[in-house]
Amino acid sequence: MRRSYARSSRGSYHPKMLTKVIIYAYAQRIYSSRQIAKSVRENIIFMWIAGRQRPDFRTINRFRSERMKEVLEKIFTAVLQFYWKRT
Template sequence: MLAKVIIYAYTQRIYSSRQMAKAVRENIPFMWLTGRQRPDFRTLNRFRSQRMKSVLETVFTAVLQFLADEKYIFLEHYFVGGTKIEANANRYTFVLGKAVSKHKVKLQEKVHALFADIEAAEEQEEQENPDKDLPELGTASK
């Protein structure tokens, strides 16, 4: 269940474990994925950093590649921070095996850079909000 939540959160550009935990409490698609369970940010972060660290990049890359192949997403618009994958605007759009492998290598590089940014952002967020969760919508902060 947690793997599905993390992969779905990444596709929605939610990278922080605190933001994922908040989404699980507030957003219907996340509630459905978790079966209305409410894992906290510590659980999500521990699962992501200890149990899935070695395979998460590979799985996320495969999901992105599948969604792009099926034309559900366009990778040139997906990555944040000014990173883009080149779009082929040529009217002669045939794909060679070399181009496909080059595209996959670029995608893997971009995902690797994204995961490095996610890890840095997670560390910064932990320093700013040590042991605190994000407030839910409709709750007053004190």
């Protein structure tokens, strides 16, 4: 899996970081990859979660649609179940 991230000349982003950014974005009701990328550039909480890295919208979209679609669905479901158990 990590080999597929090493193709770009700019380097790669760690899958854990991208997963955290996407989950937080969904929790904030931000679903658009362009809006997520904008938030990573402009929102201090997103900057902290991303470790000051700035993946573009193509990277975010590719990651969640091609690489991690099934995993993200399971993680997001688990997060929602955890949330609903606490409330």
